[in-house]
Amino acid sequence: MTQDNSRRNEFLVFGSPRIEDDEIAAVSACMQSGWLGTGPKVAQFEEEFRAYKRASHAVAVNSCTAALHLSMLVAGLKPGDEVITTPLTFCATVNAIIHAGLTPVLADVEPTTMNISPSEIERRITPRTRAILPVHFAGRPCDMDALMTIARRHKLKVIEDCAHAIETTYHGQPTGSFGDFGCFSFYVTKNIVTGEGGMVLTRNEEDAARTKMLALHGMSKDAWKRFGDEGYRHYYVQECGFKYNMMDIQAAIGLQQLKRIEEYWGMRERIWQRYNQAFAKLPLTLPAPVAPDIRHAYHLYTVLVDQEQCGISRDQFLNAMTASNIGVGVHYLSIPEHPYYQSTYGWRPEDYPAAMRIGRQTVSLPISAKLTDQDVEDVIHAITGILP
Secondary structure (H helix, E strand, O other): OOOOOOOOOOOEOOOOOOOOHHHHHHHHHHHHHOOOOOOHHHHHHHHHHHHHHOOOEEEEEOOHHHHHHHHHHHOOOOOOOEEEEOOOOOHHHHHHHHHOOOEEEEOOEOOOOOOEOHHHHHHHOOOOEEEEEOEOHHHOOOOHHHHHHHHHHHOOEEEEEOOOOOOOEEOOEEOOOOOOEEEEEOEOOOOOOOEOOEEEEEOOHHHHHHHHHHHEOOEOOOHHHHHOOOOOOOOOEOOOOOEOEOOHHHHHHHHHHHHOHHHHHHHHHHHHHHHHHHHOOOOOEOOOOOOOOEEOOOOOEEEEOOHHHHOOOHHHHHHHHHHOOEOOEOOOOOHHHOHHHHHHHOOOHHHOHHHHHHHHHEEEEOOOOOOOHHHHHHHHHHHHHHOO
16 A cells, blocks of 8 residues: 555556466467467367366367357257346347347346346246356356256256356356356456457267367368378368367466466455455445355455445445555446347346346455455455445
8 A cells, every 4th residue: 555555556457367477488388389379289278178177078269258159059049049148247148149140038136146046037938948048147156956957847958158157166066067058268357367268168079069160160170280290181161150269379378277276266265255354344235155065266256335325326436446546347237237238129227126236236346366465455445444
């Protein structure tokens, strides 16, 4: 803190990743090898991430958005089919549904866990419903027993959005392995970073092979090997695919990050507990306790700022934190708050009251393996100075 003990000297960037010398060396080695695009590092990252998640197959792509888009195509969903998802998510979840030619349908969230409500899913099912797309919000798993029961009863596909939930488990089973597909993000703010990047987990080899093919222009298997030393490989375009492949430079970073995933998880857990302790008596709504039969990824630490309880609005709180040189986030304004979805689908925030309330009150506090003890204390000091 500065001499007046109220403001940091340097701005604390929200979600800044921890990058160590090993990542820098790995990128340098990758560049020296000549493999910059999709190559052996991507294959290695796929295999090591697959093993970490105890999955059958893994395909690396350039974003979680791409992972979601491809999963819906490979799942055999057809234009006009309805996909039920949460209104409390980043726009990419809904946009991927739209880009696949499908119709998004929103089901409200549970007020405490902030995850999609199984009973609300049941209410939204129609004869056109073909899939459920749950988001494991902030790293807390959805009620997958209830969701999978609904999916089986109505013969629906399940595509898990695990962008927040790399380390998450539910009753001992890793997220991304319940449904037909699991989609992950390695964006710069995530628990494993590759700068940009994503992964698709699948149950069967056929789905993995088609995902891989669609991610690289629809070209036949191992088309990237045509530049290698095994002799020229002819390729054939099997479908009209996309440019969704991951690069070896990204995978080289991810491989190093994956080695320290448990260490970093422990760091975030300690920050989470320190926040819980420090804010216990403040007029904030803290994250719901972590149930003993789940593993939370501690990706986001979200508090709710209710103006009646706190004496200031959420946006005033955001501004005060920024003035204290502390970066914070909003995860998320509910999807129906955004003009595009209002005009296109006629969605109204008040039709999803839990998501609306959370979206208008939520603030995400810094929680990252990069944070020092002093960073954490600066966050706490700022908040206790803002609130009565």
